[in-house]
Amino acid sequence: MPVVELSGIRKTYGRGGFFHKQERFTVLEDVNLSLNPGESLGLVGRSGSGKSTLGRIMLGLEAPDAGSVRILGQDVTGRKRLPMDVRRAVQVVFQDAIGSSNPRLTAGEIIAEPLRNFDKLKGRQLRDRVAELLELVGLCPDDADKLPGRFSGGQLQRVCIARALAPSPQVIVLDEAVSSLDMLIQARILDLLDSLRRQYGTAYLFVTHDLRLVRRFCDRAFFMSDGSLHAFDPSRTLDMKGSGVLRELFDAILPPMPDKARQQGSFSERVAV
Numbered sequence: 319m320p321v322v323e324l325s326g327i328r329k330t331y332g333r334g335g336f337f338h339k340q341e342r343f344t345v346l347e348d349v350n351l352s353l354n355p356g357e358s359l360g361l362v363g364r365s366g367s368g369k370s371t372l373g374r375i376m377l378g379l380e381a382p383d384a385g386s387v388r389i390l391g392q393d394v395t396g397r398k399r400l401p402m403d404v405r406r407a408v409q410v411v412f413q414d415a416i417g418s419s420n421p422r423l424t425a426g427e428i429i430a431e432p433l434r435n436f437d438k439l440k441g442r443q444l445r446d447r448v449a450e451l452l453e454l455v456g457l458c459p460d461d462a463d464k465l466p467g468r469f470s471g472g473q474l475q476r477v478c479i480a481r482a483l484a485p486s487p488q489v490i491v492l493d494e495a496v497s498s499l500d501m502l503i504q505a506r507i508l509d510l511l512d513s514l515r516r517q518y519g520t521a522y523l524f525v526t527h528d529l530r531l532v533r534r535f536c537d538r539a540f541f542m543s544d545g546s547l548h549a550f551d552p553s554r555t556l557d558m559k560g561s562g563v564l565r566e567l568f569d570a571i572l573p574p575m576p577d578k579a580r581q582q583g584s585f586s587e588r589v590a591v
């Protein structure tokens with residue numbers, strides 16, 4: 319049974335209203351997607367194409383206008399409060415570690431929160447598990463006492479990853495959550511995610527602009543465009559040169575840079591590593 323199943327998802331937002339009449343625009347149109355245990359999906363696409371919206375709908379954080387969301391086989395479409403087992407099963411790490419961390423809680427308190435809520439851990443057991451999670455993501459047990467403001471961006475991102483791992487979820491949505499880490503740390507985190515996938519069947523959705531990550535880590539990959547998902551083979555991203563899909567990926571992945579740099583082949587270098 320898929321851990322998450324989206325059927326016929328449609329999502330619109332309103333825009334305008336200040337100078338112009340408010341109108342609605344469609345971000346997702348008839349999107350169907352299922353994520354199976356132990357599977358790793360890559361989702362790429364232009365900025366603003368709706369990737370994060372899809373991620374939020376998949377987590378049950380946002381309701382679609384049409385279609386259904388099933389998590390662990392339960393229909394949670396539009397539910398304001400998700401059942402405890404669903405909240406535990408689906409975790410997320412956002413790109414913006416600073417914005418998604420409470421500045422008044424220490425790293426230890428941030429990671430302890432789901433352990434208290436879901437596993438009712440306390441005292442020594444709680445402290446040991448927090449220390450273990452910090453070490454798993456390459457931080458020190460002593461970092462538990464630091465407030466978010468005392469971490470670098472990459473370190474705080476790892477605190478957020480440790481928090482997401484804490485309740486032993488079945489699915490983790492990583493919204494641009496590992497691409498910003500330095501290469502060594504990124505490799506360590508990906509090894510860790512891979513071992514959890516093998517050991518416990520944890521599934522991942524990577525929302526990313528990083529094709530190397532998709533190629534190395536994902537079983538299936540989708541490109542989002544015009545509100546729809548287009549599947550592509552993650553291992554064959556280099557073979558798609560010249561195709562319409564690759565041109566779209568090009569635009570989606572490359573940051574704005576002079577044409578000259580583009581001619582020098584910086585894209586293939588980025589992808590071929």
Ligand SMILES: Nc1ncnc2c1ncn2[C@@H]1O[C@H](COP(=O)(O)OP(=O)(O)OP(=O)(O)O)[C@@H](O)[C@H]1O
Binds near residue numbers: 367
């Ligand atoms: N709550 C909202 N209200 C109105 N419009 C929204 C809302 N959330 C997202 N949008 C709009 O929906 C579109 C898709 O946004 P989304 O964040 O899903 O894109 P994305 O592909 O994740 O982009 P990026 O790669 O830049 O993070 C954008 O035009 C965005 O402005």
